[in-house]
Amino acid sequence: MRVDPAIFKAYDIRGIFPDQLDEAVAHAVGRAFVTLLAARRVIVGRDMRLGSGPLAAALIRGLTDQGADVVDIGMVATDQFYHACATSGLPGLMVTASHNPPEYCGFKMVRRMPYLLSGKEGRGEGGIQDLRRIVEEEAYGPVPARRGAVSSLDVTSSYVDKVLGGIDAAALAPLKVIADTANGMVGPVLLRVYGSLPVRLTGMYLEPDGRAPHHGFDPMQAENRAALQQRVLAERADVGFAFDGDGDRFFVIDDRGRFVPGDFVVALLSEYMLARHPGAKIVYDLRCSWAVRDRVAACGGIALMERVGHSFIKPRMFEEGAVFGGELSGHYYFRDFHGADSGIVPSLLLLQLLSARRVGLAELLAPLEAKYHLSGEINSRVDDPPARMRALAARYADGRLEWLDGISVSYDDWHFNVRPSNTEPLLRLNLEAYSRPLMEARREEVLAVIRG
Numbered sequence: 001m002r003v004d005p006a007i008f009k010a011y012d013i014r015g016i017f018p019d020q021l022d023e024a025v026a027h028a029v030g031r032a033f034v035t036l037l038a039a040r041r042v043i044v045g046r047d048m049r050l051g052s053g054p055l056a057a058a059l060i061r062g063l064t065d066q067g068a069d070v071v072d073i074g075m076v077a078t079d080q081f082y083h084a085c086a087t088s089g090l091p092g093l094m095v096t097a098s099h100n101p102p103e104y105c106g107f108k109m110v111r112r113m114p115y116l117l118s119g120k121e122g123r124g125e126g127g128i129q130d131l132r133r134i135v136e137e138e139a140y141g142p143v144p145a146r147r148g149a150v151s152s153l154d155v156t157s158s159y160v161d162k163v164l165g166g167i168d169a170a171a172l173a174p175l176k177v178i179a180d181t182a183n184g185m186v187g188p189v190l191l192r193v194y195g196s197l198p199v200r201l202t203g204m205y206l207e208p209d210g211r212a213p214h215h216g217f218d219p220m221q222a223e224n225r226a227a228l229q230q231r232v233l234a235e236r237a238d239v240g241f242a243f244d245g246d247g248d249r250f251f252v253i254d255d256r257g258r259f260v261p262g263d264f265v266v267a268l269l270s271e272y273m274l275a276r277h278p279g280a281k282i283v284y285d286l287r288c289s290w291a292v293r294d295r296v297a298a299c300g301g302i303a304l305m306e307r308v309g310h311s312f313i314k315p316r317m318f319e320e321g322a323v324f325g326g327e328l329s330g331h332y333y334f335r336d337f338h339g340a341d342s343g344i345v346p347s348l349l350l351l352q353l354l355s356a357r358r359v360g361l362a363e364l365l366a367p368l369e370a371k372y373h374l375s376g377e378i379n380s381r382v383d384d385p386p387a388r389m390r391a392l393a394a395r396y397a398d399g400r401l402e403w404l405d406g407i408s409v410s411y412d413d414w415h416f417n418v419r420p421s422n423t424e425p426l427l428r429l430n431l432e433a434y435s436r437p438l439m440e441a442r443r444e445e446v447l448a449v450i451r452g
Helices: 023-037 052-065 078-088 129-136 156-164 185-194 222-234 262-276 290-298 310-319 344-357 359-370 384-395 436-450
Strands: 013-016 043-046 067-077 092-095 105-114 150-152 176-180 200-204 239-243 250-253 282-286 302-306 324-325 333-335 379-383 401-402 407-410 415-421 426-433
Touching: 013 401, 023 052, 023 092, 023 105, 023 129, 043 052, 043 078, 052 067, 052 092, 052 105, 067 407, 078 105, 078 156, 092 333, 156 185, 156 344, 176 185, 176 222, 185 200, 185 344, 200 222, 222 239, 222 250, 239 344, 250 262, 250 344, 262 282, 262 290, 262 324, 262 333, 262 344, 262 359, 282 310, 290 302, 290 359, 302 310, 310 333, 333 344, 333 401, 344 359, 379 436, 384 407, 384 415, 384 426, 384 436, 415 436, 426 436
Parallel strands: 043 067, 043 092, 067 150, 176 200, 176 239, 282 302, 282 324
Antiparallel strands: 013 105, 092 105, 239 250, 324 333, 379 426, 401 407, 407 415, 415 426
């Protein structure tokens, strides 16, 4: 079968519907998934995108044509899908394109929780390129003796019980929370979860709508969180929460209406987790601020740096017995939530932390902001990314160099990481220093080397 190889990404299958990814491809992916995993029963969920319904139907036909029974959990957030796979012990496919624009659709694929199929080798188990080869070669094996059956399952109640079981709801203060779910998948289940809490919740764009009528699905983009920031400030809310389209990423606005960098959220949640699990291990991605490393050490924990991406973070957590993992990009992983990433779980833990500390979020952030000065992620389009990274290695040969994921260079008072994009000729810079003038000067210096 002819299929656009570009849709097989590092962490999922993703493309424009129906130009790159249509019902025929979805049917083939279903058949290939059964063949690759020798799956007998498979969980299927989907998001609110306009193409996800047709793709889910075609995917289910492919799975059942190849002899697998399907447990259809309907339209859910991705962390609900992970919960279903974990509690059933089954592999699964989630029809979603996460935070991408409305014209995209795709599939996230669980081999067995917490392991997803990925396109990378390393700590993950791969599988996406194997799936592609099966589709291209139509190597589905013998015709199955029977066609699979389809059943339905509502996982919402058990999911709500699971996430609420991780907090002490009675200890929460009546905090004022504004939550923007971007017309994605979190809105309905957020109302279920927060409906039993003593917080004052105001929702924005809670109705799932694949057209994205108000703003895009990715809160990392400043324009997609601007309305939330304005409302937090105007309504004097204690905190604002933003969720991406499929609900596996989480972002925070503080009581000043300012966006909180993801690595500062990792540092705060690490402190909370270590209070509950003294001496525990925390995994964080190598782009993160030194605030994570330092805060974990100060709280008596063990900080473990890892490559970027779930296919590295999740296995490292499992191998090390870590209780928590965090990424700059808003992914937060919890041992007690099946080792999976979730948007709602960290929102609850942050409310618990704010309630216990009895101070505003800005006050909790003040020590971090005073010491750690961040560039944020800066993308540069370059003709030859490997050559630019070699140039960085030569220019900063007197620093401490690591090649774990791109190039990382550290000095006593500043450090940076530069990684290539998986899909474009881009280099991504994250840099930090112990003063703002130093950060700004080093940022411009490194960018000059990157951009030639």
